[in-house]
Amino acid sequence: MIGPMDSSTEPPDGAVEEAGELSQARRRAAFRGAARTLWRPGTDATLAERLAELTGTAGDSHDLSDGVDVYGDGVVAALEGRVAELLGTEAAAFFPTGTMAQQVALRCWAARTGNPVVALHPLAHPEVHERDALSVLSGLRTVHPTTERRQPTADEIRDLDEPFGTLMLELPLREAGFLLPTWDELNDLVDAARARDAVVHLDGARLWECAPHFGRSLREVAALADSVYVSFYKSLNGIGGAALAGPASLVDEARAWRHRYGGQVFQQFPTALSALAGLDRELPRLPEYVAHARTVADALRTGLTRARVPWFRVHPEVPHTHQFQVWLPYDADTLTRAAVRQAEETGTALFRGWHPGAAPGLSVTEVTVAGPGTEWTPADVVRAVAGFVARVPVPASVPVPGPDGEAGSGPR
CATH class of the missing domain: 3.40.640.10 (Type I PLP-dependent aspartate aminotransferase-like (Major domain))
Incomplete structure (x- = not known):
């Protein structure tokens, strides 16, 4: 069972930070400052903006x-x-x-x-x-x-x-x-x-x-x-x-x-x-978000396959709503550091926080496609995946357990 989706993570490599609150502030600043994102939650805003x-x-x-x-x-x-x-x-x-x-x-x-x-x-x-x-x-x-x-x-x-x-x-x-x-x-x-x-x-x-x-x-x-x-x-x-x-x-x-x-x-x-x-x-636009989430999910699979990630899962394959999960065989801190670095260095926030999954070394994130995400083409998603994976230390391709406990031997 996956526990609550919390927001804890370590700072990116090379950062000098004391503990959770500063790390959270850096993460928030990175995603808030990103020019391109699949969604922009209200928590990104300042009090004045809200x-x-x-x-x-x-x-x-x-x-x-x-x-x-x-x-x-x-x-x-x-x-x-x-x-x-x-x-x-x-x-x-x-x-x-x-x-x-x-x-x-x-x-x-x-x-x-x-x-x-x-x-x-x-x-x-x-x-x-x-x-x-x-x-x-x-x-x-x-x-x-x-x-x-x-x-x-x-x-x-x-x-x-x-x-x-x-x-x-x-x-x-x-x-x-x-x-x-x-x-x-x-x-x-x-x-x-x-x-x-x-x-x-x-x-x-x-x-x-x-x-x-x-x-x-x-x-x-x-x-x-x-x-x-x-x-x-x-x-x-x-x-x-x-x-x-x-x-x-x-x-x-x-x-x-x-x-x-x-x-x-x-x-x-x-x-x-x-x-x-x-x-x-927002309510009238939700059908548009749901439809585009399916496009984004398909492009994520293409991007992760091209990036030769040893194993991944986009779940469900066809999203039921405008939100879905992505699973990768790396620890959550490593993936969150990569997401923060990508946002800071390129202005693109593809993923946000990652969280420990159902097995050691397996992590999951939630993807939400809202108004800003409808502007992304499949090619945009594939390029963003390449930029994200380039910031993740890639181990050798080995079988890893999926979220349902079954083994996976390569990109899916």
Whole structure:
């Protein structure tokens, strides 16, 4: 299992740095200063730049003569209405974090079904990134339909050997490579849960970019589930925040728990405004990003093959969303140093941070293709791969284990 995608790394060769914070500052400066990148997250920006962006775009998404929000009215309520409309649900509630929204949803369903057991993948966000909050705060228990690095199957849901009240599906499953089931498989999963008298909750932190893979609208995807959580910063480049959408009675109950959890924030207009701007500016472009991610993934394979890397994997081969993984047989620090050096020396940031993979000497990075990435041609990607590999010490070509534990003997 891959652990959380952290940001730790050593400084590039020849750099004199004391410890993590300085190293992080150098890495951030390198990627922020790169003229060419596949995406430019909000964390690259300065405070002044983020404020300027917000004031420059917010007026296109909401009337700025409106009064400020107070405990969830005004622009926050407008955002909630927008989300409910987009997803086709009765209501939606804004939350300061997705972790809070999802915990509240799952505890509400546990109370309604009378069953505190949640079936979910062991690589799902609550299991990897939330410090056991489901059990510590809500007394819930989890079961895993599969430990394979893929979405569960309907048969695995039907064959679980104990009852569960909620099936939580993370769409896409980030840690496994931003993987999605097919539309038919998703319907079968929902049917299998219903046959077990369970409700279905979608962890849709990145749901916004899933529609192209399914060939369906967001409303059609959301309609399969009893509740849906969506994020405003992962794909929409907002400041933060999340929403829980579903039946009005569930959302009303969730608002009560939001207050108990400390999520009834006095004013949240900057976050809400940035979310509305993201829905207006980024959401319509996500299908374009998904399509170009497939072009980039194919070009990465070409570039890595030409560079004679001893083994690699672009996973999945055809990205399901605008994000995917690249695996290489080198340690994470070496690869991150190469990425930083490439950004500093050439102004091109192909990859960012690398992280230890599923076996010693194997590392993984996440590739995101957004607005800046759509300007890259396949030839641009191949050249960038050559520049990156040239900065990586290349060992002799030997078989190395893949992320699934199988051996690989050369470029794939």
